[in-house]
Structure formats: structure tokens, C-alpha cells
Amino acid sequence: MAIEFVEFYIKLVTAILFVVLVAAWSIFSRERKGRLPPGPFPLPIIGNLHMLGKLPHRALAALSMKYGPLMSIRLGSTLTLVVSSPEMATEFLKTRDQIFASRAPSAATKHLTYNMSDVIFSPYGPYWRQMRRLCVSQLLNPKRLDYFRFIREEEVSAMIQVIVNSDDSRPLNISQTVSSLATAIICRMAFSRKYSDQDLRDFSSMVKESFLLFGTFNIADYIPYLHWMDLQGLNRRLRNNHKAQDYFLEKVIDEHVAHNDPNVPKDLVDVLLAEAADKDAEFQLSRDNIKAVLFDMLLGGADTAPAIIEWAMSEALRNPPVMKKLQDELERVVGLGRMVCESDLPRLVYLQAVVKETLRLHPPGPLLLPHISIETCNVLGYKIPSGTRLLVNVWAIGRNPKSWGEDAESFKPERFMEAGFLDAKVENFEWIPFGAGRRGCPGQQMAMIVVEFAVAQLLHCFNWRLPDDMDEQKLDMSEKNHGITVSRAHELFAVPTPRLPVL
């Protein structure tokens, strides 16, 4: 009986694969007759997935050298446009912004974002608009950011204290230290809650696993009949991650309900709970909706900002003249008699240039998050069907010699020191590590403050050297892809020695 059952399914799967194969081939051959932008020839079933390698932004940048700045590829059977120049980014993120302002559903986004009821993966429409507005008004706008300044100052000081108390004969794990910092800040700002170091490390792993699952090609997304077989073991990982995430978010909400004090300033959780209780609200929010939005804040804040701090520290460590300029500026503006305050940041212009240059060369979301079109449209003579995915290769755009000169690959913060330079680059879609248009990152301002402040304080309070007096040029700068984000492949270690007499 069991053998018959297995045989039946093998035949069924073979038949399905055959049908899909034939259908896919007929679609591919029709489309290759010129209605779509050029691109590499796709294989049946997998499309061009085999060409993406371990670092898709690099593989796609190389392919765009051959096929041009607007390229069509297939991810599985899904038609995907890849944009690799500022002109094309303008075309899609400005001129056609509204058409490409939605997100694609997948098993991962459904599982981990409570059926896409968050902000990041929510389809374009009034619900997304309302939730995004709530996050901005309660957490991410300049006034709220200013209100939460004390949290960032406390957490950055706490990080410095941990480093002072650490065993100074051993290299410090900078990656882990700044990851805990970013997670601690976002948890206190969004949930008003302070967590233990172990908890913060667990949240950070949960976020990393989520990004990995969002970005992993899941066969079941393209051949739903195969979902039950869980060929890649992804369903199990999705279930486990969802369970951990749900447990944590339930606790956050329960604590807020239990300690609801109208005299204490409201945080994002309180505001979402009030919105859920409001019978006249435009959207009747469920508990799942609240959890989805809260998890977004962790997703946005806990992984990307530390990735940039790590890269900025790496660039400073391997470029002694850059390190010296940064520390000279800190000494001039802040002085060696005290630590950095957030209010010093606007006067630390070289530091700002270092962070912008880091974002240019090491954008944590090198392909942004996939956008999807909501209607058929004509772009530059091509007919692009509704449901087409869009990847914008900001990594390639940030290294384009036409925009950045022959030394585009070099780390040169000085290029951002010229007044008005950044504005022009943003205006022309040449510097877009936070995306642009309707789906652009609402956390940009917060991210810039956290990154600049952390880097400033680390470099002001300590002198740093690489472990075992490693030659700067030998510092490994390779990248690791975490699905839709990219960070250093290896954790960054360096030895701190106190620089300020007050420490």
C-alpha cells in the first residue's frame, strides 16, 4: 500500500513537472521574441536561478555588463526586471513608482509577517499606507527621534562601558557588540523594554534567520503542489522561526496590556493597541496585525544599521589615514575631555562622509527589497506584465564609474565633503542605499543617527588595532548574503585601548 502511494506521488510529480516544463518553455520562447528587455536565456523550472551564485548582486552586476542596465531574468518562472543604472532606477522608482510599489507574496512573507500585514511586505494600498504612517508618526519622525535621544545616549554609553570592562588583552568582537547595541536601541524605542544580552543576541539571530528565509528561493512558491514535500526543509524553519517570533511579540503585547499607564508616554505598541480598540478606525487591527508591524521594527533596525557600523569600522581599520582624520575631527570638535553627545553629530562632517561612503560601497540591501508591478505597463517600448518583480541593483549603481569616476571602487569619503554633492547624487538616483519613492526606507534618519553616533563614540573613546598586529591590507572584506541583506562574511575583531582620560 505504502509503495503504491509513493509510486502514485512520484508519477504525479513527474506529470506536474512535465506540464510546468512545457508551459514554461512556451512562455519563454514567446517572450524572447523582443517584447521584454534583453537577458540571459532561462532554463525551464529554475529560470536563471543557477546564474545568481552566492552573491546575487555581484552576479547580476556582471550580467548587466552584457545585457545592459535594464535586463529581464527568470527567478523560477517569475519574470524579474533587474535595473543597474541611475537612469533606469529613476524610470522605475520615480516615473513608474506607483506601478512598482507593491511586494510579492511568498511562503516566507506569509509565515513571518502574519500574512503580509506588516509594512515591509504589505501589498501597496490603503492598509500599507496607514501602517507606515503610524510607524513614522510614533517612532521614526524627527520629533519622536529627538524624544528618544536619551535612549540612544544611554545605550551607546552602556556599550562603551562593556568594552572598558572587557578583557583588554583579547580582541573585541565588534560585530556582536554593535548588533546588541542596535537591537537594544530599537527594542527600547519601539517596545519600551530593556532586554538581557542573551535575549538581544537571540533576537538578532531570529532577524537574520528571517532575512535568510525571505530571500531563499523556495520551490514551493513556484510549484505549490510540492509544498507538502518540504523538499528544502524550509517549512520547518519557517514554522520554528515564526514560533520564536510569536512568543516574543505576544510577551511584548501582554506586558503593555498589563502595565497600561495613561500617564507614561505612549510607545508604538500602545498606539497600535489603541488603534485596535478603536471601533471607528479605518482598519480594524487584529493582534496579528500589531505583531506584524512590531516585528518590522526589529527587522528594519536590528540588522542593517549594525552591518553599516561594522563596514565603517572595517574601512577605518584598513585605511589608517581615514582613521586618523576621523579621530582628529573628534578631538577638534568634541575634545578629549568628554565623550561624544548626539548633538555633536552635525559638526562631525568627515564622519558623516565616511558613513555615506560606506553606504555607497556596502549597501546592506544591495538589491533593495523586491518590488512587484500591480498593472501592465509600457516602459521604454517594452510591455511589462502585471506581477513582474523588480530588483534595483544599488550595489552596482554605487560602483558605476560614470557616476563615481575611475576610482569608484576605492573608499574615499572626501568625495562627500563637497557641499551639495550628496543632494545631487540622491536627486539623480546615484546614491540610493535606502531605496527611493513610495517604498523607500522610512527608517533612514534613525539609521543615520545610530550609525554615526556609534562609530563616533567607538573611535573617540578608543584607539583600535587589528588582532595580532595583522597588516591592514589583510583584513578580510568578503561579503555574506543573508537572503535579502548582505553583511561582512566574518565577524570583525579588533583590540581597543582607551583614548579618553575619563574612561
Ligand code: HEM
Ligand atoms: C543602515 C540602515 C538601513 C538601511 C540601509 C535600510 C535600507 C532599506 C531598504 C533598501 C529598504 C527597501 C526599499 C525599497 O524596497 O525600495 C528599506 C525598507 C524599509 N525599512 Fe529600512 N534600512 C535601514 C534601517 C531601517 C530602520 C532603522 C528602520 C526602522 C526601525 C527601517 C524600516 C524600514 C521599513 C519599515 C521598510 C519598508 C518600507 C515599505 O515597504 O514601505 N529601516 N530599508
